[in-house]
Amino acid sequence: MPARLDATSADFADRFEGLLHAKREASEDVQTLVAGVIAEVRARGDAALIDFTARWDRQTLTPATLRIGAAEVDAATAQCDPETLAALDLAAARIEEFHRRQVPEVTDYRDASGVRLGARWTAVGAVGLYVPGGTASYPSSVLMNALPAKVAGVGRVVMVVPTPDGQLNPLVLAAAKRCGITEIYRIGGAQAVAALAYGTETIRPVDKIVGPGNAFVAAAKRLVYGTVGIDSIAGPSEILVVADAKNDPAWIAMDLLSQAEHDTSAQSILITDDDAFADAVAAAVDRHLETLPRAAIAGQSWRDHGAIVTVRDLLADAPALVDRLAPEHLELAVEDPDALAARVRNAGAIFLGRHTPEAIGDYVAGPNHVLPTARSARFSSGLNVLDFMKRTTFVGCDPAGIRAIGPAAVTLARAEGLDAHALSVALRLSAAGTQT
Amino acid sequence: MPARLDATSADFADRFEGLLHAKREASEDVQTLVAGVIAEVRARGDAALIDFTARWDRQTLTPATLRIGAAEVDAATAQCDPETLAALDLAAARIEEFHRRQVPEVTDYRDASGVRLGARWTAVGAVGLYVPGGTASYPSSVLMNALPAKVAGVGRVVMVVPTPDGQLNPLVLAAAKRCGITEIYRIGGAQAVAALAYGTETIRPVDKIVGPGNAFVAAAKRLVYGTVGIDSIAGPSEILVVADAKNDPAWIAMDLLSQAEHDTSAQSILITDDDAFADAVAAAVDRHLETLPRAAIAGQSWRDHGAIVTVRDLLADAPALVDRLAPEHLELAVEDPDALAARVRNAGAIFLGRHTPEAIGDYVAGPNHVLPTARSARFSSGLNVLDFMKRTTFVGCDPAGIRAIGPAAVTLARAEGLDAHALSVALRLSAAGTQT
Numbered sequence: 001m002p003a004r005l006d007a008t009s010a011d012f013a014d015r016f017e018g019l020l021h022a023k024r025e026a027s028e029d030v031q032t033l034v035a036g037v038i039a040e041v042r043a044r045g046d047a048a049l050i051d052f053t054a055r056w057d058r059q060t061l062t063p064a065t066l067r068i069g070a071a072e073v074d075a076a077t078a079q080c081d082p083e084t085l086a087a088l089d090l091a092a093a094r095i096e097e098f099h100r101r102q103v104p105e106v107t108d109y110r111d112a113s114g115v116r117l118g119a120r121w122t123a124v125g126a127v128g129l130y131v132p133g134g135t136a137s138y139p140s141s142v143l144m145n146a147l148p149a150k151v152a153g154v155g156r157v158v159m160v161v162p163t164p165d166g167q168l169n170p171l172v173l174a175a176a177k178r179c180g181i182t183e184i185y186r187i188g189g190a191q192a193v194a195a196l197a198y199g200t201e202t203i204r205p206v207d208k209i210v211g212p213g214n215a216f217v218a219a220a221k222r223l224v225y226g227t228v229g230i231d232s233i234a235g236p237s238e239i240l241v242v243a244d245a246k247n248d249p250a251w252i253a254m255d256l257l258s259q260a261e262h263d264t265s266a267q268s269i270l271i272t273d274d275d276a277f278a279d280a281v282a283a284a285v286d287r288h289l290e291t292l293p294r295a296a297i298a299g300q301s302w303r304d305h306g307a308i309v310t311v312r313d314l315l316a317d318a319p320a321l322v323d324r325l326a327p328e329h330l331e332l333a334v335e336d337p338d339a340l341a342a343r344v345r346n347a348g349a350i351f352l353g354r355h356t357p358e359a360i361g362d363y364v365a366g367p368n369h370v371l372p373t374a375r376s377a378r379f380s381s382g383l384n385v386l387d388f389m390k391r392t393t394f395v396g397c398d399p400a401g402i403r404a405i406g407p408a409a410v411t412l413a414r415a416e417g418l419d420a421h422a423l424s425v426a427l428r429l430s431a432a433g434t435q436t
Numbered sequence: 437m438p439a440r441l442d443a444t445s446a447d448f449a450d451r452f453e454g455l456l457h458a459k460r461e462a463s464e465d466v467q468t469l470v471a472g473v474i475a476e477v478r479a480r481g482d483a484a485l486i487d488f489t490a491r492w493d494r495q496t497l498t499p500a501t502l503r504i505g506a507a508e509v510d511a512a513t514a515q516c517d518p519e520t521l522a523a524l525d526l527a528a529a530r531i532e533e534f535h536r537r538q539v540p541e542v543t544d545y546r547d548a549s550g551v552r553l554g555a556r557w558t559a560v561g562a563v564g565l566y567v568p569g570g571t572a573s574y575p576s577s578v579l580m581n582a583l584p585a586k587v588a589g590v591g592r593v594v595m596v597v598p599t600p601d602g603q604l605n606p607l608v609l610a611a612a613k614r615c616g617i618t619e620i621y622r623i624g625g626a627q628a629v630a631a632l633a634y635g636t637e638t639i640r641p642v643d644k645i646v647g648p649g650n651a652f653v654a655a656a657k658r659l660v661y662g663t664v665g666i667d668s669i670a671g672p673s674e675i676l677v678v679a680d681a682k683n684d685p686a687w688i689a690m691d692l693l694s695q696a697e698h699d700t701s702a703q704s705i706l707i708t709d710d711d712a713f714a715d716a717v718a719a720a721v722d723r724h725l726e727t728l729p730r731a732a733i734a735g736q737s738w739r740d741h742g743a744i745v746t747v748r749d750l751l752a753d754a755p756a757l758v759d760r761l762a763p764e765h766l767e768l769a770v771e772d773p774d775a776l777a778a779r780v781r782n783a784g785a786i787f788l789g790r791h792t793p794e795a796i797g798d799y800v801a802g803p804n805h806v807l808p809t810a811r812s813a814r815f816s817s818g819l820n821v822l823d824f825m826k827r828t829t830f831v832g833c834d835p836a837g838i839r840a841i842g843p844a845a846v847t848l849a850r851a852e853g854l855d856a857h858a859l860s861v862a863l864r865l866s867a868a869g870t871q872t
Binding site: 039081083084086087088090091094097098101102107111115116117119122123124125138139140145147171174188207208226228231233250253254255257258260261288292293294298323328333337341344345346347348349350351352353354355357358359360361362363364365366367368374376377378379381382384386390391392394395396397398399401402405406407408409412413415416417418419420421422423424425427428431432 | 533607687780785790793800803810834853
């Protein structure tokens, strides 16, 4: 049974605190193993990649067959159902359109002292995209990770995807093709992350690695961080639905299950102001579970991590709870979702109103589906174009400009005991005729 | 002697590669010790903070004296030299002005399908600012870390600063006061990071921790990352000066030393197109070192990690080298710095022209002085207002909107084997009269 919490009960604060801090994932300690894999790839390059791929993916590769060529991509794409390809195209076009609005502008101005100031943005040079193999190999994630990089102007996007026992989802290759990715390697695991970070004879290193992966991939990304950039380490998926009694319980129940079906560690929470509605949703979940193909996973997630919280008044009481949960996905299935949204600070993405199920955002809405999990929406954002760009600030002084602001720099540098700092400014000031 | 590299010599590629990958810092393994400190603070709260502070800072505290009160801040500020306070005010005003331009705008629009899309930004709720004690206790860093948080609208900024043997730089408290920080604790090290991340009886936890620190602080920040956000882990400072022969060698030499004086692990590199100028700068460095107060540190940094690279043509040859070095600070002391800057992709901050020494950016220019080190300018940016905000995307469909884009979501969800995703959309579609 999912937990039932009542905001008006005496033990609510404690139980809600428990919900916030419950650990959902067993953390595997794979650090040592992964560090060894990375060291091997750094030392032996392609040969190590080939050995690890033989061992873990049961695939015999050579340096020449590490890469998946254009013919293989085309053949895979030709195998895909045309309707699915059309849906992929629609999704890609909408994702691109949304992300294009994130491209930042240059700032370049002279201030009142005549000092030129500004900031400009450039794309990361080369990005590696990790795509999991097996059942978690989602073409939608290829779009969500690759398209912001493309919109940012990243010149080289490299994809790695393991092909255990030779299996590879053709839609993943079709999605890569739609994103214009031409450099694809059939490798995975920590060895693929190491190859992207340090390079091998065949694979040139990248500057940043993004994309989801299992515990080995996550550990490898942590270990190579610094040598390259990484995206955040994603935890299991979460949804928080705030719903009043005017919703169809079957709809809300399916929304809760759409996160629960991802993973037994996923978490679905409902906040409502009506006990009878809460009961109706719980019953609808049980009904849906009778027919849902992934009922085993979804049911376990719902029983172990699901929760229903009842409050007196949604607008008054829900926002504070939402902010503490800081959910990855927040669905506001109420009459006036904007009023509620305006009171919420912490959420990765918000789905407004009764006709906006979270799943629409997983595929075709346009905003990114890579979002902060495990309460990290308190301090971080979903994947976006800025993750594939970096800002360089600039300053330009002429003699008048340094006369205006230089003396204060000299004073502060001296106060901090950094005389070369002070002198590097003072030398220009004395050339410009200012005493310091 | 600093390394001398000639871009036209046969061994240049190898030697430049060596410069790129030379390790400048001995990495201390403090992980286990720090994990123990964090566990103690989580278990025993204030009592652990007080014990660690007695042991390492030789200070006897109580829960009541952990906090530095307003009277102590005022008294410290009153001790400061008025000219220095005025310089601090000028710096603060300029930093605020520059950072205010970074505050992002809301996006909120309806697309061609009538789907409402957008993104809004909210400030991180509470931020902890670590300020080192002792000689690295810089008031300028208080401004650079705290003011972007204030501009972002962070409601609670908490400062921690150790006071070993009771020592505390009064200018640090004056800087905190100028930034409007009223919650300050006299604690440091891993224990202070743990208190900020997990909270104690006296200190409420924060959502994100920023600010420089020693190896213990850096290790603690890595360990609490995920529970809270952190800024990037800063490495030793770096400057790359690109200068033609028309510069005064004494100015360029002082600019190189202004980074070298930070730390024996700091790195200063000159790229020039004139051998005689290179010699003149090297000689000027040696002359400056005869009188510079921090000559021992600056001299060792210059000898161990400094380098002078000569190339044939600055505009043609320097940008590729700059991009590979991806320096924290890039000074372009040439006639037309914009032409060179336009060809550079990777740099934390650029200082344009002969009258813009890097030190002006450390204090008063306005852009942030917390910048990516150790070649991470390839994939990351300096500290800025967005580091204290997070983006929440939103989607709103009405029945017409979901009819327009829902069928593609159903198709993709089914292709990925996620039936609850498909059904959560399909339920709305059938209510809206669309077959799926």
